Structures are given as C-alpha cells and as structure tokens.
Amino acid sequence: MLYPLVAQLAVRRAVVLLGPRRVGKTYLIFHLVERLIQNGVDPRRIGYLDVEHPVLQYQSLAALVDALDSGVPSSPDQPRFVFLDEIQYLRDWERHLKPIVDERPDLRILVSGSAAAALKRSSQESGAGRFTDFLLPPLTFPEYLLLSGQHELLTVNENRYDVPDYGQLNQAFINYLNYGGYPEVALSKEVRANAQRFIKSDIVDKVLLRDLPILYGISDVQELNALFTMLAYNTAQVISPSELSQKSNVAKPTLLKYIEYLEAAFLIHRLQRIDQSGRRFKRQRQFKAYLTNPTMRAALFGEMTADHDSFGALVETGLLAQLFHADREIRYAAWSGGEVDLVHLHRNLQPQAALEAKWSNRPLQDARLTRNLAKFCRSTGLNAAICTTIDQWGERQQDGILIRLIPAAIMCYHLGAITLDSAGIPVVAENRDKT
Structure with missing residues (x-):
C-alpha cells in the first residue's frame, strides 16, 4: 500500500505515483495528507503543489521545494512531506529530484503524473535506487x-x-x-x-x-x-x-x-x-x-x-x-x-x-x-x-x-x-x- 512508502523514515527514496488522468491520484494524495495529520504530523510540515498550474511549470524543482520549505524545523526523524502533482510538466524533473533525495534526508517526497509510462521510464533511468514507483490504475x-x-x-x-x-x-x-x-x-x-x-x-x-x-x-x-x-x-x-x-x-x-x-x-x-x-x-x-x-x-x-x-x-x-x-x-x-x-x-x-x-x-x-x-x-x-x-x-x-x-x-x-x-x-x- 502507498502510505507505508510515504511514511517510512528508514529508506531515503522518493515515491513516483503513476496513473492515467482522473483515476484518483490527487484524491489519494489528499487522503495521505489527512492520514499523516491523523498520525500526529504537524500540518506545517506538509506541502502540496499542483505543477500543472501554468505559473509553476517554469519553476525549477528546487525552487518549488524551497517554496514548500517553511520555517518549521525538520530533521530525518521529523521530516517534512512534499507532494508535487502532475510532475511531468517540469522539464528534467527526475534529474533534479535525485540530488534533492540524496541531500535532504529531512524530506519525504511524492510526485505524481498522468503520462505514466514516460514517467516510469524516466524514474528508472535517472532515479535508480532513489525512486519507488506506485501504479494507480482505473477502478476494478x-x-x-x-x-x-x-x-x-x-x-x-x-x-x-x-x-x-x-x-x-x-x-x-x-x-x-x-x-x-x-x-x-x-x-x-x-x-x-x-x-x-x-x-x-x-x-x-x-x-x-x-x-x-x-x-x-x-x-x-x-x-x-x-x-x-x-x-x-x-x-x-x-x-x-x-x-x-x-x-x-x-x-x-x-x-x-x-x-x-x-x-x-x-x-x-x-x-x-x-x-x-x-x-x-x-x-x-x-x-x-x-x-x-x-x-x-x-x-x-x-x-x-x-x-x-x-x-x-x-x-x-x-x-x-x-x-x-x-x-x-x-x-x-x-x-x-x-x-x-x-x-x-x-x-x-x-x-x-x-x-x-x-x-x-x-x-x-x-x-x-x-x-x-x-x-x-x-x-x-x-x-x-x-x-x-x-x-x-x-x-x-x-x-x-x-x-x-x-x-x-x-x-x-x-x-x-x-x-x-x-x-x-x-x-x-x-x-x-x-x-
């Protein structure tokens, strides 16, 4: 299930949520946020951005992460959770995400996108050992x-x-x-x-x-x-x-x-x-x-x-x-x-x-x-x-x-x-x- 992949602190990996449009990826992210808060995570440690918004598509991944990096201190045992929806609209997102995962053990990052196969191919090529793919297909x-x-x-x-x-x-x-x-x-x-x-x-x-x-x-x-x-x-x-x-x-x-x-x-x-x-x-x-x-x-x-x-x-x-x-x-x-x-x-x-x-x-x-x-x-x-x-x-x-x-x-x-x-x-x- 997805929640343990996001919440686990021992493994330093970003989660790539894959799936077609309108199968519930954004809803699932909001559910994850709700569950994190229910489990005691300070809401100020949780950030969400919809990268599909035109204003955000020309920003660097590092800039978006910095924008979500509020003044609340974080540490590997009290991480900040970052959710970036429709990540495929950021150019070379996978190449920039890997060093963030390497250098920021205080962050737990989930990115999602609709062009699933393209995302999966990119994550496997550039994020070996740093990304975990999770597929969300249509309803059974x-x-x-x-x-x-x-x-x-x-x-x-x-x-x-x-x-x-x-x-x-x-x-x-x-x-x-x-x-x-x-x-x-x-x-x-x-x-x-x-x-x-x-x-x-x-x-x-x-x-x-x-x-x-x-x-x-x-x-x-x-x-x-x-x-x-x-x-x-x-x-x-x-x-x-x-x-x-x-x-x-x-x-x-x-x-x-x-x-x-x-x-x-x-x-x-x-x-x-x-x-x-x-x-x-x-x-x-x-x-x-x-x-x-x-x-x-x-x-x-x-x-x-x-x-x-x-x-x-x-x-x-x-x-x-x-x-x-x-x-x-x-x-x-x-x-x-x-x-x-x-x-x-x-x-x-x-x-x-x-x-x-x-x-x-x-x-x-x-x-x-x-x-x-x-x-x-x-x-x-x-x-x-x-x-x-x-x-x-x-x-x-x-x-x-x-x-x-x-x-x-x-x-x-x-x-x-x-x-x-x-x-x-x-x-x-x-x-x-x-x-």
Missing part, C-alpha cells in the same frame, strides 16, 4: 461494487460465489463497463449523466491535444486522434501496423511511435502474440490493442448495451483491465485457424492459464466454440481452461481438457479480487470469506 470491478454500495450482489461461501440475482449483477457489470472505471463517474449521478463530456473532454482530449503533444513534440494531432479513435472503437481486436499504415497513409515508424505514446499515456494497452505452442514470435507483425479503461469506449461512442455486437469485446477489455494492478505477463495466442483471447504466462514464460472471453451462453451447448481453447491447452500442457458466459455455470471434458464455463461478471470480479489481494488492498475483505 470489486472496487466499483464496493464504492457504489452494490457489494452484496455476490458473496463467497467456502470458495463458491453465491449470486441471489444474476440479472442485477449483470446490470452492475454492464454499468461498470460503460462508466465504472473512473471514481467520479461511478460515484456521481451528475457526472454519470454527462459522462461522455466529462471523460472525452477532461481525459481524452486533454491527453491527446495537450499532454502528448507537449511531452513528445507531436505536430499532427489530427493523425494521433484518428488513430486513437480507431483503436478505441476496435478495442480487443488484432492490429497489424503494416496494414494500418497502408490504410491510413501514415508511415509505419510514425504509427508505431503514436501507439507507444498512447500506451505511455495509459490510453491503450498492447498484448503481444504467442503461437499455439505458447512460443513468442521473433518478429511481432501484429498485436491486440485494448483500451486500458473500458469506460472510454462509451465516452467516445455512446453507452453500449448488452445485445450490441461488440459487447463481447468490451467484456474482454474489462477482464484485462482487472490485471493492471498485478505484475503479470499476459499474451494472446493466434495461429492459422485459431485464437485464444487471454493467456497468463508463468515467470518462466510458459503458459499457466488460458481464458476465452465470450458474452454468450452458447458455449455450454456448442463445444465448437471452445475447440481452439482445448487445442491450445493440449499443445501447451495445460489441463484446464476457462470460457466466460452471460449467466451460466458448467464444465466439461473436451479432448482431455477440463473446460470451465463461468459467468463473465463473476470472472471479472474474481480477477479483480485476486489482483487486489495480491497487492495488499483489502477492498473486498468484507465481501469475501476466503481468498
């Missing part, structure tokens, strides 16, 4: 249920999920996919009523039209916006950069840079391809592109109903979104005539689990829909795999492989709960008897 499905007061829609008894009403749970799941990924949208009826304007203007447009051009010197914003719009509409689909370059008349190297920038800003996430035997391709000619937050799909193109032809892709996007808390290697498998949506690799990069994301109950009666899943398991030595449904449970042996059929909402909750537990976040503790 368990967090959404808890925050919206719907956590009693399912319970766990002896490692079994009990659901009184699958209709209500699925409606909550549909709502989560459409607007539950952002805390403000999930919790505010006013914001939710105008979620398209809130997310598109305050999240997407600011990132595409301002953050990325400033950070990377992008001149043709229209090309970048068109690319993101296409990827967002086709979330969870296979993308070939070569084919996309030909269709868009954008040079392939430029296209790949744009995709890297979109991933750096946490707008999209790429999954690399493995073959039927679980081996990685030496040359990755294609990948699957996902929105990091399924809620962005509704913000750009309107709310998606459960009977929409593309709702299965949104379900797959939501399932993958649960795993951003976890340090897991996820791939997709594809070969001539077959594909498996999500494959979890072990640390030795061997397939450990496989999942086919579907929004249909047909796989219970039609084994052809899980044929590729069984083929992949046989080729890689897995003895079981999962296929999601709308609201039906089941299992069967298929060519010697145990195929488990699990409702998509349950699977999404399960992945989110496991991920939160592994991260030490007890957000679903009151709703779960066993891990």
